[in-house]
Amino acid sequence: MQLTGNLLIGQQSVHGSNGSIKAVNASTGAAIEPAFGGATLADLDRACALAWSAFDVYRETAPEARAKFLEAIAQNILDIGDDLIERCMQESGLPRPRLEGERGRTVGQLRMFADVVRNGDYLGVRIDPAQPERKPMPRVDLRLRYIGLGPVAVFGASNFPLAFSVAGGDTASALAAGCPVIVKAHSAHPGTAELVGRAVQKAVKDCGMPEGTFSLLFDSGRDIGQGLVKDNRIKAAGFTGSRGGGTALMKLAAARTEPIPVYAEMSSINPVLLFPNALKNRGEAIGKAFVQSLVLGAGQFCTNPGLVLAVDGPDLDAFIAAASAALKETGAQTMLTPGIHKTYEGAVEKAASHADVTTAARGLEAKSGHQGQSALFVTTADAFRKNHELQEEIFGASSLIVRCPDLASMRELIESLEGQLTAALHIDEADYAEARSFLPALERRTGRILVNGFGTGVEVGHAMVHGGPYPSTADGRSTSVGSLAIDRFLRPVSYQDLPEALLPDAIKNDNPLSLNRRIDGKLQLAS
Amino acid sequence: MQLTGNLLIGQQSVHGSNGSIKAVNASTGAAIEPAFGGATLADLDRACALAWSAFDVYRETAPEARAKFLEAIAQNILDIGDDLIERCMQESGLPRPRLEGERGRTVGQLRMFADVVRNGDYLGVRIDPAQPERKPMPRVDLRLRYIGLGPVAVFGASNFPLAFSVAGGDTASALAAGCPVIVKAHSAHPGTAELVGRAVQKAVKDCGMPEGTFSLLFDSGRDIGQGLVKDNRIKAAGFTGSRGGGTALMKLAAARTEPIPVYAEMSSINPVLLFPNALKNRGEAIGKAFVQSLVLGAGQFCTNPGLVLAVDGPDLDAFIAAASAALKETGAQTMLTPGIHKTYEGAVEKAASHADVTTAARGLEAKSGHQGQSALFVTTADAFRKNHELQEEIFGASSLIVRCPDLASMRELIESLEGQLTAALHIDEADYAEARSFLPALERRTGRILVNGFGTGVEVGHAMVHGGPYPSTADGRSTSVGSLAIDRFLRPVSYQDLPEALLPDAIKNDNPLSLNRRIDGKLQLAS
Structure with missing residues (x-):
């Protein structure tokens, strides 16, 4: 063609x-x-x-x-x-x-x-x-x-x-x-x-x-994109991209x-929360699955797991070791554009040289100019709290693990996070009580809470929310x-005392479109 | 107390x-x-x-x-x-x-x-x-x-x-x-x-x-109101008042x-459209009912009929005569505050002295200092089009009748209106075809379309929309x-693979709250 x-x-x-x-x-x-x-x-x-x-x-x-x-x-x-x-x-x-x-x-x-x-x-x-x-x-x-x-x-x-x-x-x-x-x-x-x-x-x-x-329309600069949003005949806009562009x-x-x-669907680091029993019983397996999610599509997903929170200790060490081992085997992948690749490399470089961050592992080196090499970093809860820039999304296959002194400080960290698209909890049954105490904060901060999985698979269904409080999206009331x-893209209009002849089909008495309707406040299914 | x-x-x-x-x-x-x-x-x-x-x-x-x-x-x-x-x-x-x-x-x-x-x-x-x-x-x-x-x-x-x-x-x-x-x-x-x-x-x-x-909270200035909207713990605001305050x-x-x-629910002039047959057959009755709606509560309703559009001619003259006769009998009424009264008097004065506006009638004079005297003005479609200030809401019992040369120009005027809470059509059966051609423009511009009535009665029900495109409200997607x-005041949250023990009651398998639910996209009533 x-x-x-x-x-x-x-x-x-x-x-x-x-x-x-x-x-x-x-x-x-x-x-x-x-x-x-x-x-x-x-x-x-x-x-x-x-x-x-x-x-x-x-x-x-x-x-x-x-x-x-x-x-x-x-x-x-x-x-x-x-x-x-x-x-x-x-x-x-x-x-x-x-x-x-x-x-x-x-x-x-x-x-x-x-x-x-x-x-x-x-x-x-x-x-x-x-x-x-x-x-x-x-x-x-x-x-x-x-x-x-x-x-x-x-x-x-x-x-x-x-x-x-x-x-x-x-x-x-x-x-x-x-x-x-x-x-x-x-x-x-x-x-x-x-x-x-x-x-x-x-x-x-x-x-x-x-x-x-x-x-x-194609836009050789920014006039057309901006002009669209400013035109008085345009009544809404949909955007997926950077926070700068969206805001x-x-x-x-x-x-x-x-x-x-x-x-505007903008940026999210999608916290992954590892709870003690799951970490102890399945840390290695979770670590491998985490890396699979992290490098999917060269990490270029809005729901990429860019942050891992867990209580410090030998179980977390084992997780980091397993994830690092898996990550080292991951091949560098061509990124979407040379610009995105350049931004990614710059952000990874910045993280690697951060005084409070250590590099746990890097993936295989790039074989050509525009491939992103995956990266896994580690920091402490204290450093994460003090350095707001560690919350910034690195668009690509890079993630940051935060060693938390205990579950209480992990919950506190959640309260310091910006709005997110997703949060993933890894839990065993013995973790349920603790996990329950995290839910209110996660509900306030994310559009989707998931258990024992990662956010990168976004099912296109009826119960999906791919949205979340600002700045993950411009408007947390939507998906x-x-x-x-x-x-x-809808708004309600009310019709008062219109003769049947003037009513739209959707609200005619005899229900020609066979719609489910709310009559006097009560939902009635179309027969 | x-x-x-x-x-x-x-x-x-x-x-x-x-x-x-x-x-x-x-x-x-x-x-x-x-x-x-x-x-x-x-x-x-x-x-x-x-x-x-x-x-x-x-x-x-x-x-x-x-x-x-x-x-x-x-x-x-x-x-x-x-x-x-x-x-x-x-x-x-x-x-x-x-x-x-x-x-x-x-x-x-x-x-x-x-x-x-x-x-x-x-x-x-x-x-x-x-x-x-x-x-x-x-x-x-x-x-x-x-x-x-x-x-x-x-x-x-x-x-x-x-x-x-x-x-x-x-x-x-x-x-x-x-x-x-x-x-x-x-x-x-x-x-x-x-x-x-x-x-x-x-x-x-x-x-x-x-x-x-x-x-x-009481606010002796504006700091508290502004501070509320700026506080990061406040996640939405509801306001009913002036356009200046709302914006x-x-x-x-x-x-x-x-x-x-x-x-923010702000300002609206709520156009009333008189169609030829209704005007001819019932002009006098409509004129009387219109004045009743206009002076209700001293005209201090968001849905007050501040604008009347009709085709010029003897039938409209008769309507104006009937409305004027009724309006002249209406008593001045105490307004909500001295400030609102003063603003009303100033706006009426300005309309009365407008070169393109004639005063059809005034109500009875005020008996005390803070009563608003009702007012009815007339202008032409041409003047209305040229003078945007004639679209501005006069908060109180004042309305403006616009003599349109024909229905086509009346429809054009609708397209020049800002967003409105309501639009009222006065029609007889012979007007239905013409009225139908107005509906698309009215749907785009208003939250509620009503026939043979006035917007001032706002029924508190399930099918009511008291809202409308900007600037009638800040957000036309709501009522x-x-x-x-x-x-x-709601936003959706999605839960993926949560164990039953961690699910909120609303989405538990056995439906403990007896809710109507959408299962796999299909609405199912609670039994």
């Missing part, structure tokens, strides 16, 4: 004239053809105008039509075939099995949201029927449904070129919610972005959706005439993975 | 030493005893520390215990008896029937949230059971529930001294969500605040809730190290009235 380097603005495919971007081979650092033209502010304006004019029509599409549209995107992505995987491998440095898995996840997500749309529970229908006889005042008829917020800006993520980029979780959930989407492609994988973008563009056409339902978008959004929500992610 | 003028910090009752506040008799402008001591920053810190330490315990109280606590607050408010109504009449200038009604609403809200807590649907339980046999990877066990955000700051509202102040909608929904509350009393009704605050304080004690579940809090919240949501208001 020939790449054009073109912007996709509605059904148009046009070459941007505002500078150009070339992808870089993540392994070699060499530029890859073709050049992608950067969007101008006029291109941005056109995409926003199209999205705005599409919104009222798109958000009222019938559930089945919208579900089929999401499924068509999924099928079109599969239909690209191996070209997608190969281009993506070049651009991201990620290996084939990982990208095939990620494609499966992307397609699965789109299909899950198709089911969410068919099911219709996201519409949150509530009906309080009129009570004309109520004293002293008759009660009006009130009906509520959720509608889409409006056009959504989605920023492609470097570390998930498929599952969190052009047709990833943010796009899928926004489209499911009835919101047109404008994607700002990540400059690290413009070819992947174009291929997937064309899959979406074709689905828009084939399914008869309004033209402005989807656009894809910059949050500030832009808060400074608008009409502030909008930014769902960016799983079916609940649709809630981010 | 003797007022003390004291701050209520947990179970303590202490006189604040940071300046003092006296209430002012709304009718006479005379100061009323006693003096209320303003809180110091040390008082604020103590209240926050108590709230923070109460949070983990309070949010895990059993549903029945928390429901009984809300009901005890309601009963304690009733038990104050007439002292509450009389003090509140003096402080607010509102008449007895209105305040008795508002007390009923306040008590009803608390009891509704008790039912919401017992019902438990707000916990949003989702369970995706483990699938150990799944290929290629086994599926983990994932369970989700919502928990409270943390301690919430509530700002008392001038225009609802009972229903949106110390134990009003924000407080009731935050307490129901499991969040401790610190109220910053409105300086216009400190006595009412103390009486209600003591009712809450007593319920905390009688129900055995943690001491920091509730505190009440100032939003900015403070966004500038925190950890930004927090502010639910501050009705049972859905609880969602503002």
